[in-house]
Amino acid sequence: MRSTLLFLLMFGLASNLCGQIRMQEWVATNVDGLEDEDGDSPDWVEIVNLNPSWQNLEGYGLSDKPGEPFRWVFPSVPLAPGGRVVVFASGKDRRFYLNERRTIIGPGTLWRHWSGAQSPPSDWRQPNFDDQSWPESPAGFGYGDGDDITVLRAPTICLRHRFYLTAADLQKIRVAYFHADFDDGYAAWLNGVEIARANLGAPGTFPAYAQLADKDFEAKLYRGAGPLDGWRIPNLSAVLQVGWNVLTAEVHNYEYQDEDLSFTPYLSFGSTVENPVQPNPDLSFPETWLHTNFGLDATGEDLLLTDPSGQVLDHVQIGPLPTGYSQGRLAQASTELYFFDQPSPEAPNVNPAKPGFAPPVLVSPPGALVSAPATVTMSTPSTQATIHYSLDGSEPTLQHPQYTGPLLLSEEVNVLRARAFENGVWPGAIASHSYLLNRQRSLPVWSLTIDPEHLWDSETGIYVGNHIWKDLERPMHVEFFESDGSLVLRQDVGVKIHGGASRLNAQKSFRLMGRDGYGKEEIEYSFFGEELPQSFRRLILRNSGNDWCQSSLRDGIMHDLTAGVDLDVMAYRPSVVLLNGEYWGILNIRERQDRHYIASHHDVDPDQIDLIALEDEVVEGDMEHYNRLLDFVANHDMSLDANMEIVEAMMEVEQFSTYYVFQIFFGNTDWPQNNIKYWRPRTSEGRWRWLLYDTDFGLGLQGRPEDNDLHRIFMPPGGFLNPEWAFFLMRNLMLNDGFRYDFINRYLDYLNTRFKPENTLPIAKARMEAISEEIKSHQRRWGYNAFKWGGEIELILDYLKRRPAFAVQHIAQEFGLRDSLQLDLAIQPAGTGSIRLTGIEVDRPYQGQYFQNVPIRLTAVAKEGFAFDGWSDPTVPQEEEIQILPQGNYQITAKFRPVGSVLIHEINYNSEASADAGDWVELFNFSNQAQDLSGWELRDDLDSHRFVLPPGTVLPAGGYLVLCEDLSLFHSQFPGVPALGDWGFGLSGNGEQVRLFDDVGNLRDLVHYDDESPWPPEADGQGPTLELYQPLLNNDLGENWRASLAAHGTPGAKNSVTP
Incomplete structure (x- = not known):
């Protein structure tokens, strides 16, 4: 029997195939393939209807657990004969499905319109307004571009359209969208409720008839710039009604004598129906994919489809399923499973199709840091397989050398890749191993192995041409060697080019992606120490952005300076990179600030967050909550504390203020008009927080210590560096006295502490020292002068030295403060x-x-x-x-x-010479419960002077415990009193601290006694001891102590002085 059968993955045949609806294809690791509405590429399953008639999947179950067939249940999904529907196995659990977007209002629709010199009646937007005297004409409206059906020459046009809906119509409508092809600004209302607005004042307000649009905007469709983006109408059930509905709108020009004006409105309804119509190609509609509440395990698991009665229609054992492959059936009526190297969602599966994969290659010894050339052997369990290998990072093919015997790897860096091939099946997994000969460095080292074509090919390479701007992912193998030379990570990952303008640098940043299809969805290692996350869905190997070929340090230093502050920052660690064995210089290991980062740092659901970049770029979720925040701030007096309290319920105001303090101190002028992200958990209490990242312009790269970056908040908005939106929130919050005072004091707090040169310079110098040895090789690799780095270091140090004094001046100047x-x-x-x-x-x-x-x-x-x-x-x-x-x-x-139950109750720090008992301290437990004092410590002024109470030390309720410097001396005076000792140190006769710590180092009590008033001087060698007058009094105050009435104190017993 051919041993390949051990590795075939085809025989997950359907155990039940009694229905004509079944699963036809699935992908467990989707890379650069089908995207969902969020721009993600989750796993997916394709369902096909093999019946000769329409079928509805409502109530069908899809599951990866045989014991839970209805783990995820389909909504209404009509499927035509031979029709297919793709369900994303993403874990996002979305059941909102549409297969029709029907446009009922568009070009040619009749509207009542007003464009006179005077404004219409103020209630013209209301549904019951009588518009019968207004002219009626077909849309679109306007003049000047030759694209208008009804020519109206006016700077403002008001429009009304009535349409009728039956109860049956309303039942079918699941969503509504409004689109407009316009020039220059407009607002629209449905039954008196605002539904859309662009370039025309603040949401929630009625524009004045003579009001001009906020900015010049050109219509799109006549110049071929479609399709149009639209608005989804919220709270539809409260807006639409049975009977007559009224859509109203107004369009305004940017200038009174503008050369053109245009407005064509569209209203569309989304439904789930049989025989759907195709959407209007001029309009863009958001996708509404189905999403299960589970993902697929690429290493292999069950997958089953069940009808509403509980009958299993299809049951397969999927995978293992590598990245880049789908699994499914070759023909509609086939039951056998195959693997496809070209997934085909929503289309028939086609050849080439193969039933499995060749076996893996075993490599011995595995890659490592070696002190001598390595002799490497390779094998495979199959006698029918051949092994081919490469030494340049290439994915081995049959055209690469065939392994026939041990290989001697003697280069300084050796990158070995090997793969098994066998007739009738797909090639096996690639084994990748790096052998670093005497390559230990002061920094940790990455060995990145990737097929050169994935980087440099003009058609498919992600490192060249316009491809650098595309979101392309390619497979890569990574190995991570700690600075001591130990190999601590070996993993297959996905890689993308990362960054903005820094993609133009010769040395680009890499984004590493963990996925099941590569073997693991997490990159598991403590790159940044034990206090930070130990596994990562994404990691960045960053080229320092704008600081590349400058210091390569600025962003890392600035993030270090935030340690312990409530900011969302990117951990930083410099590393050396070897790319296919070639020295690639320093790339900094950084966290990737995405939904996975937020989930790991804040314990929130990564699929339930809003994440926004720049002004309005939705990364995750939507802007609905953030727009409500902006609307509230824009339309309310923020000087009032009551309004400020509402804002504080919507955003983390203190975190926002801290975020601004650090950005301003750093002098980051590539912000906030750029490099700004903010997020919130999608919960009723979720508040907005801001992410700190890409601060490379700071610390003197594009500014000086004396530059008043605080002034940017208060200067009139305008231009690229100061758009209106960038400082909108901060400008308005500054109107509130409490917020303004807190901002001033917060900035001063940090200037008085962590921003002081004696605190910032050691951090910066330590980071500089860490890369000082490696930077020379890095400079040679990328061809810039060693003196350049030294000059940048001086700029950073000078900035940190001089910035604090200027920052205080800027605060005084901007807030009008003098004294x-x-x-x-x-x-x-x-x-x-x-x-x-x-x-x-x-x-x-x-x-x-x-x-x-x-x-x-x-x-x-x-x-x-x-x-x-x-x-x-x-x-x-x-x-x-x-x-x-x-x-x-x-x-x-x-x-x-x-307020602890155990306290220092009596002290003997200087015995009378004739009755020397040595120094001793009495503890008293005034609670009604015994206290375990095992591991507690008694200390004086010096932390090195400590006496540890032994295990099993228990102080009963109301009990006393004596701790003494010298047991023999103590028992010579008090032979019957239990005590613990010896301390190994004594107490000062001139006064000092006596401190009591618990077993985890918490200070539990402290007495700073003295031998002068108000402390009783009689306790200094005259015989009496210090006795606490009453246990509930502050025992660090001398007035609460008395000289004992008993000649030499009362160790182990009630004090002789009483209240």
Whole structure:
């Protein structure tokens, strides 16, 4: 028997094929193939109707789980005889299906119209308005371009059309669309409800009759620029009605004496019917694909189709199914399954078709960093198969050398690819291995292996010609060697060219894509450390964008400077790339900010987000919620806090403010008119957040430290760098006093801390040092001067040194601020809490520069085991959150007290000479529950001085525990008192801290005693100890302690002083 049978994948024959509706073809990894309405390429299944009559799939089940045949259920889907429908197995679970878009209003439709010198009555848009005195003429309307059916010379035209719908009509209509071929601006209403608008004022407003269009816009169809984009009419059931419906519209010119005006409106209804009409080719309609709530497993699984009665009509075992192949039946009546290298959705499957694949190639030893030339052997389980291999990255074909014996690989970089071939089946999977001879470097190394034709071929290569601008994906094998030389990742992936204008660089960026069809849908490795995601659907090997051939560092440094801030940023790590064995220089490993990134960082459903780029480029979801936000801001007074609260419910205002602070400090002038994305989860509470990416213009690439980038917010809009939309939100939010004050203080918070040169320069220098050795090879590879890099480094360092001082000046200038002040904050006792300002939280003494007449919010935050105990300034409210308005330098301390059940209750820091018990501390548990103190620590001022309580240490409710410096000394004075020791250190007779930490390092109590008033001086060598007067008092305050009445204290017992 031929061993190939072990690898044939054809015999997933239908166990049930008793219906005439069945699955005809499926794809489990869709690359550069059929796209859905979101621009994605999910898995798909094609269903065919083999009956001689129309069939409706409503109620049929499609599933990948035999025990759950109705995992996904079809809506109404009429199928003609021989008809096909494709269902995307995407997990998006969409059942809205249309097969007809019928246009009922278009060119030639009769409309009542008004174009007089005076405006029509104000209620002309209402359905019950009497328009019988208006002239009636066919659409389209206008003058000047020769494309108008009814010529009307006027700067404004108002239109009304009545149409009748029966109850049966309404039942069929599932969606409605409005299109218009227009010049220059228009608005439209259906039964008095606004449904569409372009270039004519703000949504929700009625334009004045004499109002001009917002901008010049030319009609499309007469110049062959169709099809027209349209508007889907929302809330259709509330807009349309049985009986007469009225569509109204008005078109306005850009200039009163303009040379042309044009308006042809269209209204179309979408339905699901038998014998559908074809849509108007002049109109663009959104696709409405079906989507299951599951995806297909390319490694193999069940797939079944079930009729509404529960009878299984078709059941197949699919796959394994490699990328680029579909599986299905060759003929309509066939039951055998084949593989096709040319998927044919919505069309008959055609040859070539083959029943399986050749077996894999086994390579020994596998690719690695090697210290000597490698001798490599290859084999395959099939005696009928031959192995062919390449050494240049090519996908092996029968024309490549045939393997006949061991290969000696002695080049500095050896890229071996091998594949098995056998008659009657498709070639097997490609084995790819890289052998790096003495190639260890200071940076991690990628070995990227790809067929050269996929890169350089004039017809199919993604790296050449106009192909660089296309969203083309090709298969690639990647291996990742850590900086210590260890191979930590080997995987087949998809690759695309990534970026905008940087695609023109000789060294382009690569986007790596995990997919089931390549073997794994995730690229699994901790490229950025344990704190960040450990697997990625997408990764970018980035060429530094506009900073290419400059520093290759700017964007990475700027993202590093955001560490710990609530911003959505791209992790960064520089790496070396070998492309088919050729040195390709430094490419930076970056996260790809898409729906998968958002899901991994925010624990949201990647299929339930809105993601927008630039002004109105929908990447995921839609703009409906964002347009509502813009409409609200445009039509409401944002100086009012009540309106601001509504905006805060729609967008994360603090994150937005922080995002602006960083972009402005960086001096990124390639933003926000470019490189801007924002997203929200599609939930009732979902709010908009902004993504930080591609900041390469910052840190002095296209600007200077003294440039006032803050001024761009307040300057009149206009031009490419400052379009109206780019700063619209920020300009309007700045009208609100609270937002404006918070922005000022947030910027100053960061200028006082993370933006200080002593904080930014070490980060930048560390990144520079990391690539300093490799940059020389990189420069040689891409032909630019070594001195250029050094000059860019100086520019970056100079920017970080001088920018903060200028930034303070810019704040004062733009907000009309004159007098500054110094704010000093402190925590008492140290380590017991923190103070939150607008943008930062400090837990140690803090000093910062702020401005008078700008209120500052302060919030006291207690650490675990402590509670807020007031502010040092008695004139402010003694509440956790306060607002201060200093008119000069100001100092304030947040005070905290312990609230834990275990506290420091008695201290002996200097025994009387005649009764020396050594230093000791008593702990008291004043709760009604025992406390496990295993692993807790006692420390003094020095963290190196620590005594760890042993396992099994339990302090009973109401119990006492003595910890002593020297057990023998202690027991010489108190022989019957249990105690733990020895510490190995002593307490100062001049006063110091005694601190208690729990087993995970949290500070639980702290006493900073002294030997001077208000601390009882008698405890300093005179015999008495320090006793806490009452357990609920703040034990870090001297006035709450007393000298013990007992001669040498009361270790292990109730204190001798009582309230």
